[in-house]
Amino acid sequence: MTIKLHNTLTQQKDVFVPINPDHITMYVCGPTVYNFVHIGNARPVVIFDVLYRLLSRHFPKVTYARNITDVDDKINKAAAENNESIKQLSSRFADAFHEDMAQLHTLTPDLEPRATDNIDAMIETIQALIEKGHAYEAEEHVLFQVSTDPNYGQLSNRNLDDMIAGKRVEVEPYKRAPGDFVLWKPSTDDLPGWDSPWGRGRPGWHIECSAMINKHLGKTIDIHCGGQDLIFPHHENEIAQGTCCHDQGSEKFVNYWMHNGYITMDGEKMAKSVGNFFTVRELLEKFPGEVLRFALLTAHYRSPLDWSEDTLIQAKASLDRLYGALRNAPPSTTDISHPKIDQVEVHLKDDLATPQALSVLHALAGDINKSDGEEKAQLQLALRQAGDHLGLLSSNSDDWFKWQADSSNNEGLSDGDIDALIEERLQARTDKNFARSDEIRDELKEQGIILEDSKDGTRWTRG
RNA sequence: GUACCGAUGCCUGAGUGGUCUAAAGGGGUGGAUUGCAAAUCCAUUGUUCGUCAGUUCGAAUCUGACUCGGUACUCCA
Secondary structure: OOOEEEEOOOOEEEEOOOOOOOOEEEEEOOOEOOOOOEHHHHHHHHHHHHHHHHHHHHOOOEEEEEOEEOOOHHHHHHHHHHOOOHHHHHHHHHHHHHHHHHHOOOOOOOEOOEHHHOHHHHHHHHHHHHHOOOEEEEOOEEEEOHHHOOOOOOOOOOOHHHOOOOOOOOOOOOOOOOOOEEEEEEOOOOOOOEOOOOOOEEEOOOHHHHHHHHHHOOOOEEEEEEEHHHHHHHHHHHHHHHHHOOOOOOOOOEEEEEEEOOEEEOOEEOOOOOOOOOEHHHHHOOOOHHHHHHHHHOOOOOOOEEOOHHHHHHHHHHHHHHHHHHOOOOOOOOOOOOHHHHHHHHHHHEOOOHHHHHHHHHHHHHHHHHOOHHHHHHHHHHHHHHHHHOOOOOOOHHHHHOOOOOOOOOOOOOHHHHHHHHHHHHHHHHOOOHHHHHHHHHHHHHOOEEEEEEOOEEEEEEO
């Protein structure tokens, strides 16, 4: 019954014990919206969507928050280049992000706070940190003084002495110690800024999450998720801010920290800065979103997942098999119980073991293909429901097999063209004119259309 | 320098002391089915888990060394 989650704080799988079983709180670090997201950015969104679905099945209320960072130096730069406001730029890419994530069948978070809507909360948090002696002003900046937090380094399992200060980036001269990080920084007139007790400026990167969690979810939340690359410094700094701003500095900020592994390309981390990435948008031109989602779930979320064309081809083939088992399934929304649905749940409750959960889906598909009648119908319902636990198999199976890349341009045969040719072929077959019949089938195959004859007629698939 | 992760069969990818003669899918091969196909079903393929030592009655799983690759200490999911 218990749910186990890998907690970066303890570096092991822990039994999930909620703060309040009647209301779970989870927060996922969302995108900085200055361009289209790549498939690596999509991984946490899909993975923690599975977590959200799981928690929602086991607890009466789950509040899932995912922020949108809409002020940041990369945004400022991009907006300036386009000669538009950061609001215009960030809104456009936030919309694009929502569209892309919808294609991946992810559920909408309950809250989606934006940084620029929460500047006041950030200023309050910074003020509290100054009052409690954890932050100081220097040259119009406000900095967090890391040495005042004895627990600093707890999440990333490192101590300041072991880190080589300024190894890769120059240490600013106004810092008291190299590890101190910016809470607030001044803006010149040409940059976005907000009035504050320290002059016109803008927030540092880490403060928004701490402040928004505090404001929207509470002092201590159950689960905080994100990519591994956020462990340090982002999440380490969030903990420092999020605990030190409270009266009881020892109050926990987050009970369970979950981090997903990287998507790699030829073994190397996919990253915008490296340039080795595919945007979700371009991948969606070639494959249905569900294929991307499935591919992201084939590996365990903490393992690296190497991305290639073959990854998608194999994911598509697997989904074809599952949807094949659902063909001619009776429409129904009835909740049913089946041991294999329970098996899926058992795997998901074990730190989101999605690969094992997917293997159960395949077992169900095999059962379906070997059964018929009422038993088959029941098994199909079970597969639909098991798939729903993973956010999969919600499409109509006929639509699935007729999915067409680039449906906007009219290259290739329309559904009507195909049906007409099948009609002609049927007549040829009735006449035992197999030469003509096979000719039509070969023509269609040239166009990527695969035919399947059965006693109930001929159906087709875009391969 | 410090901290950390990975290396599994043709491919993707589970498995962290015995039920592993390694899940599941993809791929290959043979058979059933089909006018022929496709889909489906059945069978089959891979004694093998980076290397070398060790612990153990027993290791893919634990320990040590090594090799290779990657990550963090910059922005990053």
